[in-house]
Amino acid sequence: MDAAPTLLDQMIAAGHLVPTGVDGIYGRSGVFEDVIARFEALVTEVGRDDGAEVLRFPPAVTRSQLETSGYMKSFPQLAGTVHAFCGGDHDHAFLLEKIDRGEDWTKDQVATDVALTPAACYPLYPMLAAQGPLPAGGRLFDVQSYCFRHEPSTDPCRMQLFRMREYVRAGTPEQVQDFRAMWIERAKSLIAKLELPFDVVPANDPFFGRAGKMMKLSQREQGLKLEMVIPVANTQPTACLSFNYHQDHFGSTWGVRLADGAPAHTGCVGFGLERLALALFKRHGLDPQGWPSGVRGLLWG
Amino acid sequence: MMDKIRELIDQHAGLPQGAAEIGDDTDLYRLGMKSFASVQLMLALEEAFNIEFPEEMLNRATFRSASAIARAVESLSPGSLAA
Numbered sequence: 001m002d003a004a005p006t007l008l009d010q011m012i013a014a015g016h017l018v019p020t021g022v023d024g025i026y027g028r029s030g031v032f033e034d035v036i037a038r039f040e041a042l043v044t045e046v047g048r049d050d051g052a053e054v055l056r057f058p059p060a061v062t063r064s065q066l067e068t069s070g071y072m073k074s075f076p077q078l079a080g081t082v083h084a085f086c087g088g089d090h091d092h093a094f095l096l097e098k099i100d101r102g103e104d105w106t107k108d109q110v111a112t113d114v115a116l117t118p119a120a121c122y123p124l125y126p127m128l129a130a131q132g133p134l135p136a137g138g139r140l141f142d143v144q145s146y147c148f149r150h151e152p153s154t155d156p157c158r159m160q161l162f163r164m165r166e167y168v169r170a171g172t173p174e175q176v177q178d179f180r181a182m183w184i185e186r187a188k189s190l191i192a193k194l195e196l197p198f199d200v201v202p203a204n205d206p207f208f209g210r211a212g213k214m215m216k217l218s219q220r221e222q223g224l225k226l227e228m229v230i231p232v233a234n235t236q237p238t239a240c241l242s243f244n245y246h247q248d249h250f251g252s253t254w255g256v257r258l259a260d261g262a263p264a265h266t267g268c269v270g271f272g273l274e275r276l277a278l279a280l281f282k283r284h285g286l287d288p289q290g291w292p293s294g295v296r297g298l299l300w301g
Numbered sequence: 302m303m304d305k306i307r308e309l310i311d312q313h314a315g316l317p318q319g320a321a322e323i324g325d326d327t328d329l330y331r332l333g334m335k336s337f338a339s340v341q342l343m344l345a346l347e348e349a350f351n352i353e354f355p356e357e358m359l360n361r362a363t364f365r366s367a368s369a370i371a372r373a374v375e376s377l378s379p380g381s382l383a384a
Contacts, residue, residue: 214343215336
């Protein structure tokens with residue numbers, strides 16, 4: 001007997017995702033993109049009166065930003081750096097020869113100043129620091145970007161390139177904690193209206209190695225990361241939103257200051273857009289035309 | 302051993318004051334030791350005392366104070382008591 005088709009099989013058969021031959025890298029159909037666009041519009045609507053500054057960066061950070069951010073300390077296994085051919089005619093001929101012979105040609109590629117964005121908020125912090133101390137009310141941003149994480153998987157919820165929408169708050173500890181508490185309540189209401197089952201649970205980031213084990217425990221002990229988990233493609237529900245309190249990690253790392261010179265605290269709410277779209281397809285069916293009228297009304301009304 | 306632990310706290314905990322001014326039981330996290338710094342301290346302790354903290358000890362409590370660190374190190378290196 002054949003195994004039941006997985007959600008990934010179903011999404012590919014329906015034409016919503018297009019395989020490329022590399023796990024975790026997929027094309028998206030118009031229908032899939034429309035679900036994401038409508039969901040994002042809903043998120044924008046929820047946050048409309050907050051006065052967030054909208055910023056969109058390409059899915060790249062500078063290599064020096066990746067170094068300064070400390071990402072290589074915590075998540076070296078997930079980072080992606082961009083390399084390029086920088087040789088002359090002779091090197092070019094050598095390169096083509098290697099490709100022709102099926103040999104490894106990538107060792108001669110040279111690191112560029114570009115790395116792939118690991119999380120949508122990463123380009124914000126150096127910009128914030130450069131703009132001087134925060135005003136008394138702090139600042140609030142709306143960012144969205146494709147993000148890269150090197151973790152090839154056949155789990156459609158674990159793509160290598162995926163989009164993350166975020167609201168990012170920078171200010172005093174109280175401002176950031178209030179922001180996070182507010183978004184947890186907003187998210188519960190939003191996801192309930194989309195008729196998705198959910199739970200909000202303590203979580204940790206995938207810190208690398210033995211040192212990472214300690215970072216994970218520390219993050220959990222301090223309640224710095226909460227996730228909203230929704231059943232999608234696996235027996236365990238999948239984290240589709242996260243609510244993060246960075247304390248002064250980015251403020252101290254980048255020199256983002258409050259008016260009194262103290263390091264700013266930051267936090268964010270992140271929406272995993274592909275995961276949320278997949279959760280909707282999984283729960284309500286592969287054809288959005290057939291989704292419950294309340295869900296359709298909310299997204300397309 | 303306590304001298305060595307204080308020296309490593311000075312080097313890795315990222316505290317505003319020197320370890321000599323800190324009590325054995327003072328909470329290093331309250332003094333400002335960050336998670337990253339405690340990881341650096343953990344790695345330095347392993348190298349200095351030639352030990353490896355088992356996973357169940359890789360938590361905040363193990364590295365909370367100089368005396369907590371000393372207890373953890375002692376429990377892992379019985380040889381160091383005789384030395």
